[in-house]
Amino acid sequence: MNDHNAFITAEPIEPTDDGPLSGQTVAVKDNISTAGVRTTCGSEMLSDYVPPYDATVVERLKEAGATIVGKTNMDEFGMGTTTETSAFGPTENPAAEGRVPGGSSGGSAAAVAAGDADLALGSDTGGSVRCPAAFCGVVGIKPTYGLVSRYGLVAYANSLEQIGPLAPTVEGAAELLDVIAGPDPNDATTHDPPENAEYAAAATGDVDGMTVGVPPELLEGADEAVRDSFDATIEQLRAAGATVETVSLPSVETAVQAYYVIAMSEASSNLARFDGVRYGISGGEGNWNESFASAREEGFGAEVKRRILLGTYALSAGYHDKYYKKAQDARAWVKQDFDEAFESVDVLASPTMPVPPFERGETLDDPLQMYLADANTVPVNLANLPAISVPATETDEGPVGVQFVGPAFGEEAIVRAGSVLA
Amino acid sequence: MTVDDAEVEHVASLARIDLDEEEIELFAAQFADILEYFEALDDVPEVDPDAELANVMRPDEVREGLTQEEALSNAPETEDGYFKGPRVS
Secondary structure, eight states, X not given: OOTTOOEEEOXXXXXXXXSTTTTOEEEEETTBXXXXXXXXXXXXXXXXXXXXXXXXXXXXXXXXXXXEEEEEOXXXXXXXXXXXXXXXXXXXXXXXXXXXXXXXXXXXHHHHHTTSOSEEEEEESSSTTHXXXXXXXXEEEEOOTTSBOOTTBOOSSXXXXXXXXXXXXXXXXXXXXXXXXXXXXXXTTOOOOOTTOOTGGGOOOOOTTXXXXXXXXXXXXXXXXXXXXXXXXXXXXXXXXOEEEEOOOGGGGGHHHHHHHHHHHHHHHXXXXXXXXXXXXXXXXXXXXXXXXXXXXXXXXXXXXHHHHHXXXXXXXXXXXXXXXXXXXXXXXXXXXXXXHTTXXXXXXXXXXXXXXXXXXXXXXXXXXXXXXXXXXXXXXXXXXXXXXXXXXOXXXXXXXXXXXXXXXXXXXXXXXXXXXX | OOOOHHHHHHHHHHTTOOOOHHHHHHHHHHHHHHHXXXXXXXXXXXXXXXXXXXXXXXXXXXXXXXXXXXXXXXOSOEETTEEOOOBOO
């Protein structure tokens, strides 16, 4: 079942009850804790780490009758857009040979695309569910911040990330969201969903009367083939009765910068726990400074080191106001822009990624080029909003997706919009 | 924007990550590009964040947690039921 290296550990976990997912198989990203089954985060640091407890979403899957088929490959600690930074080797894209599956939840998307699992869970800090969904031709949802518990998710940038579902269809992804959504006493940032919210039931394919906003800023950098595919999608929505309007979001011009400053800063703090004492690789002899520094040199890959160092730099004396504080302003500006946009439209639409799947190895030597590809996904995380990626017309270079963004806790609207297409 | 090797080494020591010579040189070049890209944040207007956040409280009651054995199960080194860390100095 592991033809595409989609799984790091292919060890089944049985359900504890019958429920809406009985008979269904689910692949779980390897940064989501599974009691008794190793959880590596795609890192050498945690190659032997076996959590003593389940993440809340894993408990909910088991109670809903799902069989977990394995733990999926990912960019190390979620830091990447290609699943090539994994310490366990890259994942192949089952839908585009020789190209990356996207990241960081590339194993989850590839498992669904290859039919190795009916459904999958990923995590999305700046696009890590939606990007691989787009590149592998499946559906992925990034829920509103606070809709899904992060208890048991190994933190990368905790103010931005959410666990989200992947599936072949919008209805399938929404059904999985129905199972994992809802408050959790172990995650104080969780929130009650809107009353009577039923996400799978919202996949009606009916967009008659819906207003879809298109921000030109999210089309500017897109490849021609991606734009053609997106235009075809917009025509489909119009034909189904939706009204399409142009809506400007000037703040997204600095969203990628703000995202990387905030994510790297939070990562530098969150990953400080990996010192080789309670878990992970031991740094061996020497005083504690030497031992920790040696454990972290050995345990972390290049992209993780890069982000921890840049985050440390951005928070260090003399630079905090220039980088971190300005990034928080940029984040508040993005949120304000989206709030204003949703006064006149029901959902916003854009290409999920500005490019088709990269060729393998294309971005490994140029991290900045990889960061720039996140232009359309990171604004959503900065604004804490829900978004879905749905397959659009395929390009010659592989699958691409269309992204619908909704207002906070407006998952039903994006499910409805997406269900016209898949 | 230029970043020299000494700056990379300083930040790496703050973050407690040893780097080899090759990594230091590579990171200095890449950080210069990335930090130059971040310069665009200088032009962002000051924006008041939304004040719609509320504290979430719970009663301070004893609850079940990990057992000592579970808590120690992933530690590279333990002694007498404790984590064993490196010497302090």
